[in-house]
Amino acid sequence: MITPYTDDYFMKQAFLEAEKALETGEIPVGAVVVSKNQIIARSHNLTERLTDVTAHAEVQAITAAANYLGGKYLKGCTLYVTLEPCVMCGGALYWSQIDKVVYGASDEKRGAGKHKGIYHPKTTLVSGILENECAELMRSFFQSKRK
Amino acid sequence: MITPYTDDYFMKQAFLEAEKALETGEIPVGAVVVSKNQIIARSHNLTERLTDVTAHAEVQAITAAANYLGGKYLKGCTLYVTLEPCVMCGGALYWSQIDKVVYGASDEKRGAGKHKGIYHPKTTLVSGILENECAELMRSFFQSKRK
Numbered sequence: 001m002i003t004p005y006t007d008d009y010f011m012k013q014a015f016l017e018a019e020k021a022l023e024t025g026e027i028p029v030g031a032v033v034v035s036k037n038q039i040i041a042r043s044h045n046l047t048e049r050l051t052d053v054t055a056h057a058e059v060q061a062i063t064a065a066a067n068y069l070g071g072k073y074l075k076g077c078t079l080y081v082t083l084e085p086c087v088m089c090g091g092a093l094y095w096s097q098i099d100k101v102v103y104g105a106s107d108e109k110r111g112a113g114k115h116k117g118i119y120h121p122k123t124t125l126v127s128g129i130l131e132n133e134c135a136e137l138m139r140s141f142f143q144s145k146r147k
Numbered sequence: 148m149i150t151p152y153t154d155d156y157f158m159k160q161a162f163l164e165a166e167k168a169l170e171t172g173e174i175p176v177g178a179v180v181v182s183k184n185q186i187i188a189r190s191h192n193l194t195e196r197l198t199d200v201t202a203h204a205e206v207q208a209i210t211a212a213a214n215y216l217g218g219k220y221l222k223g224c225t226l227y228v229t230l231e232p233c234v235m236c237g238g239a240l241y242w243s244q245i246d247k248v249v250y251g252a253s254d255e256k257r258g259a260g261k262h263k264g265i266y267h268p269k270t271t272l273v274s275g276i277l278e279n280e281c282a283e284l285m286r287s288f289f290q291s292k293r294k
Contacts, residue, residue, distance in 0.1 A: 047219060048219075051213055051214070051217065051218060051219045052209075052210050052213055052214075052219055053209065053213070053219050053220075053239065053242035053243050054201075054206050054209055054210055054239050054242070059201050059206075062199075062200065062201055063199050063201055066198055066199050066200070067198070067199075070198065071198060072194060072195075072198045072199055072200050073200075086238055086242075087234060087235075087237065087238030087241065087262075087265055088234075088235050088236075088237075088238025088239045088241070088242065089235075089238070090234065090235075090238070091233055091234030091235025091236070091237070091238050091259075092200065092201050092235045094234065094235070094257075095200035095201070095233075095235065096200050110241075112238075114264075115234075115262045115263075115264075115265070116262075117261075117262075118234055118262070
């Protein structure tokens with residue numbers, strides 16, 4: 001049996017969200033939250049449109065997923081996000097007690113992975129899924145900004 | 148001349164917010180954001196009411212202050228918060244580029260101060276303002292929960 005429910009499949013969905021961010025001039029980061037192989041939240045970075053530094057894709061995804069589930073903890077859920085979560089988002093994911101976080105491109109500068117103990121000990125981290133595509137989207141955004 | 152605009156004065160305002168959180172069964176943390184000696188945002192922890200782990204007093208205060216100012220950066224602003232910001236909130240404050248963060252009680256467990264480089268290098272940190280009152284509020288909340 002071929003299952004579509006792979007990390008690649010869901011990261012592509014997060015990537016589609018990142019492209020939506022790009023179209024509106026936002027730093028192109030997208031996310032989805034998955035529970036039981038079903039996407040229960042989709043989001044992309046909205047810091048410019050909302051004039052709010054806290055409107056990262058992950059923060060919105062956590063809020064939306066909790067709203068869907070009717071509870072604030074995201075146990076049994078996986079977050080797919082095109083860029084490594086920053087410290088703020090890593091801290092938010094800690095509180096959510098989410099099972100698994102899968103990210104695409106790394107963020108050497110503000111990635112939560114620079115610090116020890118940001119994520120919840122119960123959270124499994126997977127990195128590098130569609131890494132090149134996700135990193136290329138970021139690169140092209142910043143290149144176009146410099147022009 | 149006696150000025151009311153001291154750190155103590157504004158922390159008392161944050162404390163009043165924390166008491167509002169306590170009254171509704173939330174972990175009692177309150178915050179205000181001050182710009183030019185004027186309070187431009189007030190908030191308290193709403194994680195239970197909103198079923199949202201990201202609804203910390205600081206995150207709401209950042210969003211509300213940016214909304215008031217019409218810009219996402221909180222330059223020239225000071226956040227007063229009754230409890231030391233957690234990693235998530237420290238990360239959010241980093242993105243806001245806020246001038247100053249003043250907190251009451253320390254948080255040995257999840258305080259952002261446990262990690263180096265969470266706050267923006269431009270941000271001045273002040274701790275221990277009304278520390279005992281803020282810590283006592285937290286202690287009494289958790290004691291009542293254990294009963």
